Amino acid sequence: MAEIVLKDVQKFFGSVQVIRDMNLTIADREFVVLLGPSGCGKTTTLRAIAGLEDITSGEIRIDGRPVQDLEASNRDIAFVFQLYALYPHLTVYENIAFPLRAAGEKRANVDRQVRDVARSLDMTHFLDKRPSALSGGDMQRVAIGRALVRRPKAILMDEPIGALDAKLREDMRTELKRLHIENKATSVYVTHDQVEAMSLADRIVVMSEGILQQVGTPMDVYRNPANLFVAQFIGSPVMNIAKATLAAEGGQASVRLGDAKSAFRITPEMESRLSKVAGPLSSLSLGIRPEGVIVAHEDRDGFVPLEAHLIEPLGAYDIVDLKVGDEMLRARTSSGFVRKPGDVVFARLDETQTHFFDTKSGRSLGIRAEV
Template structure:
């Protein structure tokens, strides 16, 4: 195992800069998710750590060694791709042990390592099958097993679950989390799915436009997003945003909504009277019963999902989503209203998007 440090890392393709001065320290044994929309640079950054892309500037260190000039093999990393890349003519056992064989390991050591990895991943009954005889989830476990047997310093995952159906993705998330709990190898996981990032990682790095927008624990990013981009990206359903004007209510910070209502905000909000601001309201914090400002309007559509129901209603000409108990019946077209507690209101600068309440 080893730590990973990126110091002033940049990447350009010709005159186009895709990674801008990334500084990131990943502790030994941590599980870090790089998350962001397509094109944000997360996969390019992962490939630079792996040695599959050269850095334009800056240093990448694994452990205490700067690895910029080392080949992928010399970096002692293992990568699990979206494409399983299994050899179709080999059995599971042979696929998992192939890299060890190339490295000149003795047959007894290969057998022991493959056996241990197969035990951890529940692959013992499949060792003599070929990839064509396996399901998608089983193939992904074999790809993970092939990485595990190498005992690498760092695991790199590049959107490994994208090809799986919804049920298998949930199962494989659990497999990956259990695997990390067992081996405690430093892991860097790239995904555009914020649910994967929230459930798997102990540290999330949100990227946008080749830059780090915010990093921290999943709950820290959920509770205190640093700006509008992170607020809209982390959390599902996505946060609602309402335009408002900063004001005072009995000497306390407040916001005036488009319909003229006043809504209290946290006393830590750094706003000035008359300042244009954007309020962030999470759907799960909109309450059918409660005190405070009431958001009301006609129900546009309802999305039941069992225990919870997503209700989209119109407020001052825009859609607002509320997350309600699944037992509550709401009909499209019917009046709907909800309130939100002041401490659950996020306040952002309308121009820069920066968070204003701390």
């Protein structure tokens, strides 16, 4: 396996820059997910590592060796595409064996390696079938098996399960994670689906408009977003974001969202830190995930009365939209906790889960109450 290093990588298509100053190190045997919306440059980055796209400037190293000037065939990597790209006239066995036969491997070695991969992917029972007889999930397993069979230094995957239905995607996520652990392969995976990223990755690389926004473990990216883009891209439902101003309610430090009349209480220490960092606070945004909005049926100290606007039942829990002035604050509650739209409940913000951002730059101010 191998470490992959991107240093000052730039990529232009004509006058359009699709990768900007990319600096990233992917450790040996690490599973890294490139995550971002369509057009953010994640697939181009993956193809640049593979050698399917030439970079405009910068350096790409695989296992310590510069490869930006090498052909894809000389980089010792495997690529799994979203579309299966299987040979329809060949059996599953022959599709998996194809890279080994092309490399001139002996027949006995080919047979042993194909059957080893087939066992690990639980597809020994359809080795004699052709792709047309398989389901979408099975065809993608064959494509992954073809990539794994020659034990490459790295495996690159471009939304390999994006075309599958929800149940198959869930099954394949589990399968991909298991294969990564068993094969100890350096893996780079591209997706726009943050659920896939959170469940698969050792580290997530969040991208937008060709720029690396944040790199971290799934929980670090979820709990400590570096900016507004990451905060609103990671999580389902996404983080609540609202313009905020400091206020004083009866001498108590508080923060008001939008044009709401009432304000949520914060500690004096929080107010003091915000004032020092944000100055006049004319461009302050507050962010909090739905689980950080604490909801009660009865009035309590520090709670604000709010009207339920919309209830989204999701089985084990509900997502409830609470009207706060001209803003909607989404809260996660137990199933059936709020009976119907129009009910009045009482809410407060968990300060340990409350984030503050500079609205103009989008950056996190890094101010949050201690857990």
